[in-house]
Each structure stands twice: as structure tokens, then as C-alpha cells.
Amino acid sequence: MSTPMGTRVLKDHIRNVDNWYLLYQKGEDNNMEIMKGSFKELCARFLVSSFILILAACASSKPPTQELATTEAAINQADQVGAKEYAPLEIREARKKLQKAKELVEKKEHEKAKRLASRAEIDAELAEAKALSEKSQNAVEQLRESIRLLEKEIKRNQKKQ
CATH class of the missing domain: 1.10.287 (Helix Hairpins)
Structure with missing residues (x-):
């Protein structure tokens, strides 16, 4: 250098x-x-x-290619766990920020692009966490409903005897 x-x-x-x-x-x-x-x-x-x-x-600032790649991976990971369905706002924001970061790279505004890519990655991670949380809550609700139905069935069977 x-x-x-x-x-x-x-x-x-x-x-x-x-x-x-x-x-x-x-x-x-x-x-x-x-x-x-x-x-x-x-x-x-x-x-x-x-x-x-x-x-x-x-x-001397280099294009944030690594940050952009990491952000894209985070968005893809969020998509795989259902962010489109469970956290559409967050994943949409992550995509917008990533697109804007790519535009800034083309304009040679590498530091701004790096910061925006970082924010997009955080949005993608939030979307992933919300999607996983929502899925977990749905699973808990299904288990509770299954337990309730089993208890109901047990009580009915006990009354028959």
C-alpha cells in the first residue's frame, strides 16, 4: 500500500x-x-x-464485496426459514438496503455501501429470527392443541369405564 x-x-x-x-x-x-x-x-x-x-x-477504500456477499447469504438464509411469510417487512427492507448498497458501489461510494450492507444484514438476521420465533410459537400452539385434545380424549375414555 x-x-x-x-x-x-x-x-x-x-x-x-x-x-x-x-x-x-x-x-x-x-x-x-x-x-x-x-x-x-x-x-x-x-x-x-x-x-x-x-x-x-x-x-483506497475497496468495494465491500465480502459484506455484500455476507448480506446476500443472510437474506437467503432468512428466506429458507420462511421470512417471506413470517417477517415480510424486515426481509423486504433488507433487500432494499442491499440493492441500494450495490448502487452505491457502482457510484464508488464504498464506505456508505459497506454501512448499508451491514444494516441490510441486520435486517435479514432480524427477519430470520422473527420467522424462527413465529414458527416455534406455531409449533407450541399445535402441541398445546394436541395435548388439549388428548386430555379431552382421556377424560371421555375415563367416563366410559
């Missing part, structure tokens, strides 16, 4: 600027006009280097 090299260059420029400025203040150079020009040139280099480093830092 180019950042460590850029950081080293930037630190060298800062050190040079400091040295030149100290010499300038002390008046240790006989030719002050040359020093003034050198100092200005050094400042210009410093500013250009700083600008390049800032641009490099902004451009």
Missing part, C-alpha cells in the same frame, strides 16, 4: 520545512532571497504531498 511511503515522504517534508524555517529565523543563510524561494517551494511541496495523501486515503 502506498500510505507508508507517502507518510514517510510527508514526514521528510515536514522536517525539511522545520529546518529551513529555523535557518530563516536565525538568519544563518547569507542569501535570504534564495532561502525565501526555497521555503516557498518547500511549502508548496508540502501542500501538494498532503493533497496527494488525502486523495490516496479517500481512493
